[in-house]
Amino acid sequence: MDFFQYKHQQLFAEQVAVSDIARQYGTPCYVYSRSTIERHWHAFDQAVGSHPHLICYAVKANSNIGVLSVLAKLGSGFDIVSGGELARVLEAGGDPGKVVFSGVGKTEGEIAFALEQGIKCFNVESPSELHRINKVAGELGRQAPVSLRVNPDVDAKTHPYISTGLKANKFGIEREQAIAVYRQAAAMPNLKIVGMDCHIGSQLTQTEPFVDALDRLLELVDELSGLGIEIEHLDVGGGLGVTYKNETPPDPDTYVQAIVQRMQDRPNLPLIFEPGRAIMANAGILVSKVEFLKQGAEKNFALVDAAMNDLIRPALYSAWMDIVEVDRSLVRDRHEYDVVGPVCETGDFLGKDRELAIAEGDLIAVRSAGAYGFTMASNYNSRCRPAEILVDGDKLHLVREREKLKDLWKGEHKVP
Numbered sequence: 147m148d149f150f151q152y153k154h155q156q157l158f159a160e161q162v163a164v165s166d167i168a169r170q171y172g173t174p175c176y177v178y179s180r181s182t183i184e185r186h187w188h189a190f191d192q193a194v195g196s197h198p199h200l201i202c203y204a205v206k207a208n209s210n211i212g213v214l215s216v217l218a219k220l221g222s223g224f225d226i227v228s229g230g231e232l233a234r235v236l237e238a239g240g241d242p243g244k245v246v247f248s249g250v251g252k253t254e255g256e257i258a259f260a261l262e263q264g265i266k267c268f269n270v271e272s273p274s275e276l277h278r279i280n281k282v283a284g285e286l287g288r289q290a291p292v293s294l295r296v297n298p299d300v301d302a303k304t305h306p307y308i309s310t311g312l313k314a315n316k317f318g319i320e321r322e323q324a325i326a327v328y329r330q331a332a333a334m335p336n337l338k339i340v341g342m343d344c345h346i347g348s349q350l351t352q353t354e355p356f357v358d359a360l361d362r363l364l365e366l367v368d369e370l371s372g373l374g375i376e377i378e379h380l381d382v383g384g385g386l387g388v389t390y391k392n393e394t395p396p397d398p399d400t401y402v403q404a405i406v407q408r409m410q411d412r413p414n415l416p417l418i419f420e421p422g423r424a425i426m427a428n429a430g431i432l433v434s435k436v437e438f439l440k441q442g443a444e445k446n447f448a449l450v451d452a453a454m455n456d457l458i459r460p461a462l463y464s465a466w467m468d469i470v471e472v473d474r475s476l477v478r479d480r481h482e483y484d485v486v487g488p489v490c491e492t493g494d495f496l497g498k499d500r501e502l503a504i505a506e507g508d509l510i511a512v513r514s515a516g517a518y519g520f521t522m523a524s525n526y527n528s529r530c531r532p533a534e535i536l537v538d539g540d541k542l543h544l545v546r547e548r549e550k551l552k553d554l555w556k557g558e559h560k561v562p
């Protein structure tokens with residue numbers, strides 16, 4: 147069931163009319179559905195069934211404290227890529243013992259912070275990082291749990307900017323070197339090898355690359371076992387795609403089943419999943435107001451009050467995101483528009499060539515904007531970042547206030 151749907155031609159978020167939310171909190175604003183977040187998380191968790199596992203939501207997709215607190219209450223784990231994300235998880239009430247720390251450039255400070263908090267493990271992306279973790283752990287008198295992120299060299303068949311599992315990508319340790327690096331890790335006194343990890347890219351719409359990657363990892367697990375190095379968990383990463391337009395990704399159940407089936411003869415090797423987009427994308431929309439309609443020589447423009455600084459995916463990846471009218475009861479002529487924001491960049495668009503029945507002052511919503519929306523927002527053009535509202539049935543929670551002008555120069559100083 148979709149928790150963003152029309153009732154009497156009005157777009158609703160759960161039981162609240164989106165136009166009421168806009169009236170109360172202004173635009174632009176992100177609106178999230180708690181039920182959708184929970185349903186998506188459970189879809190992963192239940193699909194794994196009795197195989198031991200942990201769902202570690204990828205915080206980068208949407209790191210709002212309100213969102214994280216919903217997931218923490220479900221008992222979710224978290225995949226983080228910075229000390230900042232760890233701090234958010236802790237603030238939201240997440241369990242550090244269920245946190246895996248990915249990312250290619252962990253600093254000494256971040257490693258120390260994570261060790262002190264007792265995270266589940268570091269997903270290590272290079273031999274240099276192993277040395278660094280070993281050093282910091284030694285200084286703190288601790289043993290650091292580590293898992294190597296192996297780059298399995300499979301083609302994820304996704305946008306080149308968001309593919310991560312190819313030899314040409316900066317992520318992970320090459321498959322051919324993995325055994326040697328595990329041996330190095332085994333010889334370091336302050337490390338404890340606990341797992342193996344991979345993440346081959348984002349917005350994948352086929353199951354096959356995931357299964358190929360898993361098979362490649364399992365070969366390595368067996369080879370390591372022969373060398374006396376036992377892997378205690380296998381982290382298959384995130385990356386499951388969603389439908390923005392006409393993509394047909396497998397649903398979480400089909401994707402998870404394909405992976406769990408491969409694990410049937412390894413019932414004691416726990417799995418970790420790191421979904422981000424599949425949990426959050428369709429749990430959120432970006433609501434914006436039409437400021438002006440403008441007729442150009444070749445195109446009609448709908449100038450709206452949200453821009454690339456609020457939602458950069460269309461500008462950055464030419465990503466197509468659905469744009470809909472919030473109130474379809476209004477009588478309007480239907481025209482084709484480029485939906486653009488006020489930022490001074492030609493690339494500032496939310497959608498091109500969209501048929502919409504709108505007038506100045508009307509509301510539109512960009513759908514599937516719950517993942518990589520606010521987390522990639524900036525203050526470019528000195529624009530205040532939008533409010534974020536979480537809907538829970540008929541209740542509204544303002545989970546992030548709209549930034550105020552003073553927030554724009556917080557921490558900056560005039561020169562005497």
Ligand SMILES: Cc1ncc(COP(=O)(O)O)c(C=O)c1O
Pocket residue numbers: 204207225248249345347348349383384385386420421422423424
């Ligand atoms: C290491 C890691 N894990 C998980 C994710 C989440 O990916 P997605 O949002 O595609 O599920 C990412 C981002 O692609 C990532 O880099």
Ligand SMILES: N[C@@H](CCCC[NH3+])C(=O)O
Pocket residue numbers: 206308348349459517518
């Ligand atoms: N930010 C990207 C995906 C990158 C995933 C991060 N590893 C998007 O909006 O689609």
